[in-house]
Amino acid sequence: MKDWPLWEVFIRSKNGLNHKHVGSVHAADAEMAIQNARDVYTRRNEGASIWVVESKYITASDPEQADAFFGPAEDKIYRHPTFYEIPKEVKNI
Template identity: 80%
Template sequence: MKKNWPLWEVFIRSKNGLSHKHVGSLHAADAEMAIENARDVYTRRNEGISIWVVESDHITASSPNQNDALFDPANDKVYRHPTFYNLPDEVKYI
């Protein structure tokens, strides 16, 4: 028998129109209990209107060893930021 309840990651939507944000994790025996626990642990002070939970095991994370390969190449590509471009004065409403 597993002694500990599995770990769940909790995502809360603070209001309509915003996306769910990761707020933390908790232990629960199943999804139903995870939602209730999340309600009690993470929405006590009016933080949210919607909760997602996902078992931590089901999350695939990038490996810190690969950070160089994954993220460094974006460092020298300033032209990917809109602020890189000078806009002609005639262009309005941007």
């Protein structure tokens, strides 16, 4: 059991919301990962749906590249949709 791989767990708290990352579990395969996630992360009624993916299949951005990756977006406020007047007829946006 020491060589069980790590799985990342995503839980949707109710229908209509997104799955959110909540943590990880060890498990021998996908089915066991789902059960383990259920037992570890939904004990207090947190979940309506679970996704698991083996951690090795997650590709992450490089923290050392964070400046080049995310820095340029910092001063481009015009990308936020706050410069438009919303017509009165539009109730929700």
